Amino acid sequence: MTTFRISEAAALLGVSSDTVRRWVDAGRLGAERDEHGHRRVKGTDLAAFARAQVEESGDGGRSSARNRMRGIVTEVLRDGVMAQVEIAAGPFRVVSLMSRQAADELGLEAGVVAVAVIKSTNVVVELPGQERVAGQA
Numbered sequence: 001m002t003t004f005r006i007s008e009a010a011a012l013l014g015v016s017s018d019t020v021r022r023w024v025d026a027g028r029l030g031a032e033r034d035e036h037g038h039r040r041v042k043g044t045d046l047a048a049f050a051r052a053q054v055e056e057s058g059d060g061g062r063s064s065a066r067n068r069m070r071g072i073v074t075e076v077l078r079d080g081v082m083a084q085v086e087i088a089a090g091p092f093r094v095v096s097l098m099s100r101q102a103a104d105e106l107g108l109e110a111g112v113v114a115v116a117v118i119k120s121t122n123v124v125v126e127l128p129g130q131e132r133v134a135g136q137a
Helices: 006-013 017-025 043-056 100-104
Strands: 003-005 039-042 068-076 083-087 092-099 113-118
Touching: 003 006, 003 043, 003 092, 006 017, 006 039, 006 043, 006 068, 017 039, 039 043, 068 100, 083 100, 083 113, 092 100
Parallel strands: none
Antiparallel strands: 003 039, 068 083, 068 113, 083 092
């Protein structure tokens, strides 16, 4: 079974290690001590906790898109017709191309808090450190 150190769980949840420790201490997230006395979180427990966090943070709106990443706009490049908007959402960089008119109407500029809503029928899943493409020997 996959387990995670507190620091690894924190990185995956996008919070500090202290926050994860507080959640464990409060009983919100299960953890067990390893042979060295370090707390470890089971992967299945972390996944269930992460899912619950996402469900709790819903904004009450209705949408068919489920992938929502809140972040801060770091750059907006505009030309005559189009705009390229870059958002830093935790450790992730999300880039959106939209009409300049839409970017202007939303008031998008560096420093604005925004939510990237992603709906895609093509999602690539990678495993860290894996060099092979699935299906290749």
